[in-house]
Amino acid sequence: MTLELRNVTKRVGADTHIHETSLRLEPGEFNILLGATNAGKSTLIKLMAGLEKPTSGEIRVDGENVTGLSPQKRNISLVHQFFINYPHMTVFDNIASPLRVAGIPKSEIAGRVEQAADILQLRPMLHRRPDELSGGQQQRCALARAIVKESKAIFLDEPLANLDYKLREELREQLPDLLAGRGTVIVYATSEPTEALLLGGRTALVHEGRIVQFGPTTEIYHNPANQLSATVFSDPPVNLAPVVKRGNRIELAGGHGWTVEGAVAAIPDGAYTVGVRPHFVSPVPVHERTVPIRGVVRITELSGSESVAHFEMGGHVWVSLSPGVHAYKVGEEHEFYMAPEHCFYFGENGDLVIKGDADG
Template identity: 65%
Template sequence: MALELRSVTKRVGGVLHIKETSLTLETGHFNVLLGATGSGKTSLIKLMAGLDPIASGALLMDGQDVTRLSTQKRNISLVHQFFINYPHMTVYDNIASPLKVAGMAKSELDDRVQDAAKIMQLTPMLHRRPHELSGGQQQRTALARAIAKESRAVFLDEPLANLDYKLREELRDQLPDLFAGRGAVVVYATSEPEEALLLGGKTALMQNGRVTQFGPTADIYRNPENVAAARVFSDPPINTATITKQGHEARLGTDVSWTLEGAAAGLADGNYTIAIRPHHVVPVAKAAGLVKLNGRVQVTELSGSESSAHFDLSQSGAASSWVSLSHGVHPYKVGELHDFYMDPRAAYVFAPDGSRVA
């Protein structure tokens, strides 16, 4: 089974919301749509599910053109971040609802509901109604309905966003196994880069209604093709700044410079954009070859065993605000100058048009 988008676009009131998009999404792994709120993830899911019309292009399921087919005829399931269940129905009837609509025989229907409830640990709750369930149990009910339906495609639109941290982690770990071997194309939308990495599979990075890169998730994280992809796949935000290359030297602002190595050393002289993830900018120099920066601390955060600091690079002669993320607790003070150390070997270099060059 494969879901193929061929030059698909979406317009709202004459405005292009989804730019021309071509993707082939397959079974056997999660297909993740990763992007910030407003990037187009939900719009693209609605197109694939048949909830919104396609302005141009075509959508194929297993080679069959389903562009004009209704949602019901596409045999898909959609799970939202909100707990969408029928409040007047029991958990059993909520799970069974699409099977009843399809006219399935009672014996087969019961087998599917019981199997899905067992997988989602809902068997003791089958006779309850949604208002008698916790948020996690309500979302499990929605997922059980998708499993029982045995759809050709399952769309999960930020399904864990409204759950507490523990439930979110628990369900996230279970989801790949829940849908493994079911023959469905699974599409999962999220705004969290860490979630995409944990789910694995393949990821389509989205920004402003456009897919900026698509491929195996770990490969995209390690090798963004353009600066837009690097920005989408980083939380906290990836640090960027303009550098000037002359000979084998790179200069950031007026006071920071270092010797370029590898592919970056062979670039033509001129201006480029450097991008480096926050965990490669640290407050203590523990390795050779790090480049010293000096910045005024703007915001600090302590999260578990990690410390982050947002700092203004103007003290180093560069008009940028960067983020440092490091293990341990560090004595940052807002408003004070602090030294930070960047590992240039971990930096990406992009041309003025945003394409990756080193």
């Protein structure tokens, strides 16, 4: 089946929660809604699932207008960030509940429930009630209930947010394979760019109630259509600063600059905004071609596996994200190395002009 939004909007009083949106989602792969908290991801899921009605526009399933249909008549599954289970039922009965409603034979129900329970590591808990489970176990129960039901659409609204790290990582790997081949539209909302990349599929970038780009996840990451897309799909945020191109030179504030060649050298001279993701700005020259830049360190965040430094350069605060532990002193100037071949150049309207390559 296909799920389509046609010119859908959602307004509450004077506030517009979803601006006019058209989107077509196909079955068989992950469709990811990626955006910050309050970007509009949950509202879009509620509109698709029938929990809310759009102010204007239509929701269509296989070409049929289902805008006025209740969630029960749409044959969907929905898992929230905050687990919802039936407190008076065992885990087995919670998982089995949609199958019983659908009239599935008892012999088949047991096998399907146990299969879902094995995948989500719930087999030892099947005879417990939800109040006897940890929060993570309760969320796994809710996931199992959604998976076991053969729905036309499965909506997952940040379903792994409350799970422990190890289980979250395992489920991120398992979910695409687990849900593949069902002919089901899968919509997965997340605020984590890394999670979107791990899940793959296709991603819609959501910002302030608008979808700013939609397409294959890795393609959007490597080729954001505009400055806003690059900002949404970067954590920590993408580094941005105004630059001026003159001939084969890019000039950055603070006296920094670099030589360009090829397609970047061919773009018209003038003002642009350069963007580079934090992991291409390092305290040591780890990339093949780098440009030295200097800035005053303002904030540091150190862990056992990586170091983050926020530094001020020419009136702009940039972020460096690098593996390992690096010694920074807050308030002191530090040298960093940027990989210019990974720069994005945006025009005055914010659209991507070119992805960079450089020499020197």
